[in-house]
Amino acid sequence: MPPPSEPLTPERILAATEEVLRRHGAAKANVVDVARALGVSHGSVYRHFATKAELRGAVTKRWLDRTTALLADVVAGSEAPTAKLRHWLSALFDAKRHKAGDDPELFATYTVLTTEQGGVVDAHIDELIGQLTVILQEGVAQGEFAIEDLPVTARALFEATAHFHDPVHAPEWSRPDAQGAFEAVVALVTRGIAARPA
Template sequence: MADSALTAEQILRAAEEVLRRYGPSKATVVDVARALGVSHGSVYRHFATKAALRAAVTSNWLERAHAGLAEIAESDTPAPQRLHEWLTALFAAKRRKAFEDPEMFATYQSLEATTSEPVLAHIERMVGQLARILTDGVAAGQFTAADPLVTARAVWDATDRFHNPVHSGSWDQPGVQDAFEAVCSLVLAGLATAGTEPRRPPRRR
């Protein structure tokens, strides 16, 4: 019956729980199956590989973790403040997750290390939201950016230290918040003027 059918939904929930309890290095699909009271073969009916299952769980988690960002990106706050707010919210969310949900964060981190598809998709989404803010800013004459998408990627790269999980180890050190603000200011100042005109093809020297 439909009631007793094993759904992908259920598997995802159980897998997240298992990952949270054991961490990415210890969690097995046998554990997930056991938590659901089914044989591990059933899990493979819904997810082709363990990696795919982990990716789906992480993707889910990432979506929830960054729920508020899209709203900020689409608010009608002036673009400069909006960008600052968005970056601050992103950094805060990452930090909070790293601290409060370490096992899931480690899972995300291990996924990132392999540059897998869902992480790339997530980055695309994030860069897309940045591009949205930039486009609005350009329209309002607050920003200059020849190609908002390229510039958005530059902003993403420039703030890497504050959202890339490989740097999470330094997020609890004293100076980070100041460092973050300094980079924000630099980036905002850069957007206010020239944008990302590839200045003078680097003449060989």
Template sequence: MPPETLTPERILEATEEVLRRYGPAKATVVDVARALGVSHGTVYRHFRTKAALRDAVTQRWLAEAHASLADIAASDGPAAERLPRWLGELFAAKRRKADLDPELFATFQTLARDNSGAVSRHVRETVAQLAGIVADGVRSGEFAPCDPAVTARAVWDATCRFHDPAYGAEWVSPGIDGEFDAVCELVLRGLRKS
């Protein structure tokens, strides 16, 4: 039986397992290659550097965690309903990742700090989705006139406690859902036309 074809996806899956087992400080490309039964040179043919591999793993994790956000942003319906639904899904996705695999979540906190390229792309993409919702709200008259890009960034910053992994320990605290709802209501109140 021929060996399974080595794909970037298989390498990323193996890298996640290695990171889960050894943590980001000790995991190496050699460990990933060993887990796949190939030489480290073979891994480097797909990912030129250890940093590129870690960046790709971080990007993959963020994309998996936030797959439904683009659908919410592009969906029909009032912006004043989509915005809190989008923010709620972002918060829920982060909590799911933290709850289901705390070791890997902790690893990704480290990778996110180290791989600013993947995180920067993620923030740009998600803030752009928010800007689209805000622009829809301004066009429909739900929201007061504003610069959607600036306002979206302000909403992102105002809600960081509910999506930035640095606050992950707080996501299980009693009352966090009520606090999230209060922030969403405050944001919506600030956006609505008087």
């Protein structure tokens, strides 16, 4: 239990919530468990998060934001657009595969939470598609990609690779042929948007 003098912050509450979720799962974890882990009353938690649903939404966003931040670093990098697109798709697949494989109980818990938190997930997907749009825009500007509608193409790319980042497909990510299948899809989509020589 943390020292009582340590201030209660939203970040501390979210970190404790994640630990409670890891121990108890989404069905059994509650605000009282989080408060107990922090050594405070459940009323103190409610002063930061008005409802259990708000707390669950915030912890889900925190979990998803880790992937968004990792991918933002790829977008900000100096690679050529085609290489950057491949890197971004690979980083997304790797991040999801590690979450599923490294901590399967927590991944299963967050899979339940993301089903409950549709708005949080939609915002996350919009952020990811926004990142893809930036990469595609760079590719068009540098003559690597031939794309007429950037947002539509970014969404299509995201959906075309869903097998490698949608949690519903997680059981297949550890198969021996998963990496080869991923690389084949990435080669296909990058070829599909490549600018043709004049």
